[in-house]
Amino acid sequence: MEFFTSLPKKWAVFYNTFANKNGYKEFLSGLKNTVIIAVLGLFIGIIIGTIIAAVKVIPPYKRLIRFAQRIGDVYVAFFRGTPIVVQLLLGYYVLFPAFGINLPILNVCVIIFGLNSGAYISEIMRGGINSVDPGQMEAGRALGLSFFSTMMLIVIPQAIKNILPTLGNEFITLIKETSVVGYVGATDVCVAFRYIGTNNYEFIVPYLVMALIYIVIVLFITMGIRIMERRMGRSDRVHN
Amino acid sequence: MTASTTNNPVLEIKNLQKNFGKLQVLKGITETIYEGEKIAVIGPSGGGKSTFLRCLNCMEDPNGGSIMFEGEDIADMHVDINQHREHIGMVFQSFNLFNNKTVLQNIMLAPVHLGCAKLKKQKRKNAMIRISAPFRSILKAIDKKHAQKYDRQPVELTTTPQQIKAEAEKTAMRLLQRIGLEEKANVYPSTLSGGQKQRIAIIRALAMNPKVMLFDEPTSALDPEMVGEVLDLIRQLGEEGMTMIIVTHEMGFAREIADRIFFISDGIISEQGTPEEFFEHPKNPRTVEFLSKVL
Numbered sequence: 001m002e003f004f005t006s007l008p009k010k011w012a013v014f015y016n017t018f019a020n021k022n023g024y025k026e027f028l029s030g031l032k033n034t035v036i037i038a039v040l041g042l043f044i045g046i047i048i049g050t051i052i053a054a055v056k057v058i059p060p061y062k063r064l065i066r067f068a069q070r071i072g073d074v075y076v077a078f079f080r081g082t083p084i085v086v087q088l089l090l091g092y093y094v095l096f097p098a099f100g101i102n103l104p105i106l107n108v109c110v111i112i113f114g115l116n117s118g119a120y121i122s123e124i125m126r127g128g129i130n131s132v133d134p135g136q137m138e139a140g141r142a143l144g145l146s147f148f149s150t151m152m153l154i155v156i157p158q159a160i161k162n163i164l165p166t167l168g169n170e171f172i173t174l175i176k177e178t179s180v181v182g183y184v185g186a187t188d189v190c191v192a193f194r195y196i197g198t199n200n201y202e203f204i205v206p207y208l209v210m211a212l213i214y215i216v217i218v219l220f221i222t223m224g225i226r227i228m229e230r231r232m233g234r235s236d237r238v239h240n
Numbered sequence: 241m242t243a244s245t246t247n248n249p250v251l252e253i254k255n256l257q258k259n260f261g262k263l264q265v266l267k268g269i270t271e272t273i274y275e276g277e278k279i280a281v282i283g284p285s286g287g288g289k290s291t292f293l294r295c296l297n298c299m300e301d302p303n304g305g306s307i308m309f310e311g312e313d314i315a316d317m318h319v320d321i322n323q324h325r326e327h328i329g330m331v332f333q334s335f336n337l338f339n340n341k342t343v344l345q346n347i348m349l350a351p352v353h354l355g356c357a358k359l360k361k362q363k364r365k366n367a368m369i370r371i372s373a374p375f376r377s378i379l380k381a382i383d384k385k386h387a388q389k390y391d392r393q394p395v396e397l398t399t400t401p402q403q404i405k406a407e408a409e410k411t412a413m414r415l416l417q418r419i420g421l422e423e424k425a426n427v428y429p430s431t432l433s434g435g436q437k438q439r440i441a442i443i444r445a446l447a448m449n450p451k452v453m454l455f456d457e458p459t460s461a462l463d464p465e466m467v468g469e470v471l472d473l474i475r476q477l478g479e480e481g482m483t484m485i486i487v488t489h490e491m492g493f494a495r496e497i498a499d500r501i502f503f504i505s506d507g508i509i510s511e512q513g514t515p516e517e518f519f520e521h522p523k524n525p526r527t528v529e530f531l532s533k534v535l
């Protein structure tokens with residue numbers, strides 16, 4: 001019972017730290033980083049994923065194509081086969097230093113999350129490309145467009161429309177997964193609330209609020225996806 | 241032969257062969273198709289009609305033989321097939337309009353994209369010629385014997401991307417008017433009837449100014465009441481002198497429009513002739529059997 005009766009007092013403590021002791025600044029910078037990592041990560045992921053998927057569906061007549069496809073396979077196997085924390089640690093403490101690259105931690109997180117989601121998105125995108133009627137590619141080729149042009153102008157836009165809900169899920173997953181960047185010392189929403197809690201060694205309210213914040217973010221994204229789906233659904237509507 | 245047929249070969253097909261794995265689908269087809277000719281291709285299901293047609297623009301790469309078009313053997317894997325496909329229109333049974341583009345965009349896409357790509361390429365070439373001018377004049381001074389080899393002038397550009405677009409739009413609207421669908425210019429294909437889709441697919445191919453048009457059962461996916469409008473359009477093209485090869489199950493139409501009928505069964509043209517010869521006096525027992533089933 002005491003757990004519940006003490007909540008108002010704990011809320012007051014949290015509120016004080018949050019509002020008066022710069023807790024909100026910590027939170028805002030954490031939120032900013034979470035959003036930056038997820039949004040830029042998704043962006044990089046879509047580019048990498050689209051390239052890997054597009055290479056994957058080229059008829060493998062040439063050796064170079066087969067080689068590129070193999071590289072794509074290895075890439076996907078690596079990033080799907082290891083936890084994101086391991087990739088972050090490897091990237092930040094091993095790979096980047098090994099090549100003498102010294103980047104701010106936030107950039108490292110963006111790159112690693114981009115590479116990671118690229119692997120997942122490549123599989124999603126491949127499904128999307130395969131879901132587009134092969135007649136679309138044939139029609140483009142028959143008009144004299146190259147495989148690449150038809151892919152970019154006709155097939156991939158339709159593929160993206162088909163996978164938009166799945167891509168939205170990937171974004172949500174990404175937002176939630178960013179909560180591990182504290183491992184390599186980046187500040188995100190999660191780290192911010194832990195910091196606020198540490199202030200008075202009072203974690204209950206900060207962690208509850210933290211969960212709430214993630215839910216709100218996810219709800220916002222879900223809404224955004226709905227709106228985008230409706231816009232992109234234009235070409236399916238019966239009346240224009 | 242009708243009046244519009246000439247003696248200029250458009251497609252010279254020699255010993256065309258195609259296998260799918262171990263299955264030999266085309267077993268050596270040799271034919272010449274002349275400008276203005278209308279060929280109807282008929283035959284039993286699985287005989288290789290579609291495969292034959294799709295080999296003509298290398299949608300299926302032939303495994304043997306040659307196809308001369310515009311002075312090149314397009315069956316040779318080394319030629320730039322995209323460049324030749326611009327001049328070979330193809331119409332599919334399932335229309336295949338681009339779902340993510342409006343009707344107008346469907347028609348304009350290839351002319352604009354390819355036109356602009358060519359323009360860009362020429363611009364790049366011109367830039368290279370300008371940059372290399374000093375080097376070439378040096379080489380010219382040294383290598384006096386082949387001096388003229390180093391003379392290269394940039395080609396003057398006669399058009400702009402805006403012009404290409406405007407031109408393509410004009411052509412597209414003219415073609416849409418022709419089929420009476422100009423008010424559909426800005427709708428998406430999903431809002432159209434099958435007959436409308438197929439007629440737009442036909443003018444999309446026409447917008448490229450093809451030398452020959454290939455039709456693979458253009459009316460087979462249509463409701464019966466829409467077959468007429470599509471056949472009318474194809475008939476019109478024929479009257480205007482378009483060279484056409486049409487795979488069809490519409491025997492009446494084949495008979496009416498064709499200069500020659502190709503009967504393809506078991507991977508060869510087992511009989512061919514004018515519609516009268518073919519339908520009135522078939523020689524091959526295979527043809528007789530087929531005709532007795534479909535007529």
Ligand SMILES: Nc1ncnc2c1ncn2[C@@H]1O[C@H](COP(=O)(O)OP(=O)(O)OP(=O)(O)O)[C@@H](O)[C@H]1O
Pocket residue numbers: 260265283284285286287288289290291292
């Ligand atoms: N992509 C392919 N892979 C394997 N076999 C194929 C392929 N396309 C066609 N075939 C086979 O080649 C043969 C000829 O097919 P094709 O489609 O050319 O026949 P068709 O005369 O057009 O028949 P239909 O009147 O049914 O359209 C058939 O046995 C078919 O199964």
Ligand SMILES: [Mg+2]
Pocket residue numbers: 289290291
């Ligand atoms: Mg067929």
